[in-house]
């Protein structure tokens with residue numbers, strides 16, 4: 015049996031205010047070609063199908079079209095909700111959907127009841143653990159002593175192993191889970207799940223099954239041969255500019271896990287970061303290659319330019335984020351106050367202050383105003 019492991023689609027997410035639905039549909043719809051070309055039997059989506067608990071109508075329709083394409087290409091589909099999803103909404107009509115090959119595993123109380131598919135070697139049990147908020151989950155699981163994410167996931171896996179032990183010998187097993195497993199590396203686009211205790215759980219919690227399809231962290235990563243994050247299909251923050259987004263193709267044979275292959279996904283629009291003065295960025299011919307990229311710009315002009323993002327967007331239509339770093343990003347390395355004023359006259363300190371505030375030396379008028387103020391203060395002290 016060949017399983018395609020993906021997660022964290024976040025359908026409906028925007029990128030610095032830009033709508034990503036068309037890009038999401040292009041990349042996710044492309045998975046249908048992969049299903050067809052590589053003979054995928056089942057696609058597992060380990061949470062965060064949507065970006066919000068109440069997705070927009072357009073997001074739901076996009077998701078529906080993508081899932082229909084996967085089904086038409088010949089795959090069964092198993093979905094569990096992540097921390098961004100509403101489990102009851104994702105699971106709506108699930109009992110009917112299962113008849114069409116779409117298995118929505120959204121109920122905590124039933125997480126030990128797998129989707130069972132068969133291949134020439136016998137049954138494969140696919141268990142979906144919906145994202146578990148520790149506090150409500152421990153009550154639903156009937157384990158009031160369970161503490162934090164580790165406690166509820168340990169109880170969930172105990173139930174799954176108990177179910178598996180009662181199945182026919184040779185049953186292979188896959189678990190979908192949305193969690194932060196120790197050793198995983200986060201990026202800037204995951205929402206913390208730390209409410210309810212320590213968010214990280216040890217990988218050993220998931221021992222005893224053939225493959226664990228993890229969701230939550232947005233960079234693809236391998237924690238152990240059988241324990242992996244697929245990551246999100248698109249970058250959802252500039253911190254992911256260096257990620258190569260991908261999915262895992264997981265092969266199960268008669269003995270369990272037979273191999274895992276990485277398949278890289280197309281990049282609908284690159285991410286880039288540039289630093290410099292606005293006139294240079296607008297003129298440098300070498301930057302033409304960034305005209306089609308999502309751009310994060312750090313401006314180093316001493317004086318903040320007027321309306322900089324609008325001007326940049328005339329050359330770089332996908333410039334979406336702007337910072338002003340007049341010191342070239344060296345903030346923090348500045349002198350301490352006592353050192354900055356040491357050995358300087360009051361007038362020099364004041365001139366510097368004005369220069370720092372306006373980004374330019376004080377004008378003649380400003381100098382004479384300062385002189386006037388200082389001489390007034392001096393006279394007041396004498397009298």
Ligand SMILES: [Mn+2]
Pocket residue numbers: 022024061062096098204205230231
């Ligand atoms: Mn996510």
